[in-house]
Amino acid sequence: MKIILTKHGETIENKKGIIQGHLQGKLSKLGKEQAKKIALKLRNERIDYIYSSDLARAKDTAKEIAKYHLNVPLILTKELREKKWGEFEGKTKEQLGFPKDKPLNKNIKVKNSESIKQVYDRANRFIKELLKNHKNQTILLIGHGTIDKAIICCIFNKSFKTIEYIKEIKPTSITIIKYEKNPKLKLFNSTEHLK
DSSP states (O other): OOEEEEEEEBBBBHHBBBBTTTSSSOOOOHHHHHHHHHHHHTTTTSSSSEEEESSSSHHHHHHHHHHHTTSSSSEEGGGGOOOGGGGGGGOBBBTTTTTTTSSOOOOOOTTOOHHHHHHHHHHHHHHHHHHHHOOTTEEEEEEEEHHHHHHHHHHHTTGGGGGGGSSSOOOEEEEEEEEEEEEEEEEEEEEEGGG
């Protein structure tokens, strides 16, 4: 099995520093260009299934890629959604009193939000189903920063606490994991196709 993992393109909200979480998000001009570039990069890749977060920013990125894979099922799922930020969603870090240039601590307790452990558990359930149902296939996953990191941790049997130590996942970067006897990281967070 081969897993190709990516994140949606840049959004208007990203540019404004708005915390999105489960908000839909709208691709910016750059985000649309990034989606087109990753679609071109993956156009000759044999892909058996495309799974995408059902949030608009990921779905719109997935649809761009799917234009080159017309007979490949595109499955939208809540399982690949970003971490839910509850009452922080729709606000900027500055509005909440946090420094603009630093990532939010994923362990902050926020009303109506998901904990990092809950995101990890969601990713783990999803990966277990994937491994059971798609042996010897190539699967493309389109998610978000935190869920993508959680997926990587689950695949390599790392604790949820490891999520915060993984480098930030860049918009439409490519990570490739191949399963032979054990999972092997073949490519991580590559943005060569965006140059």
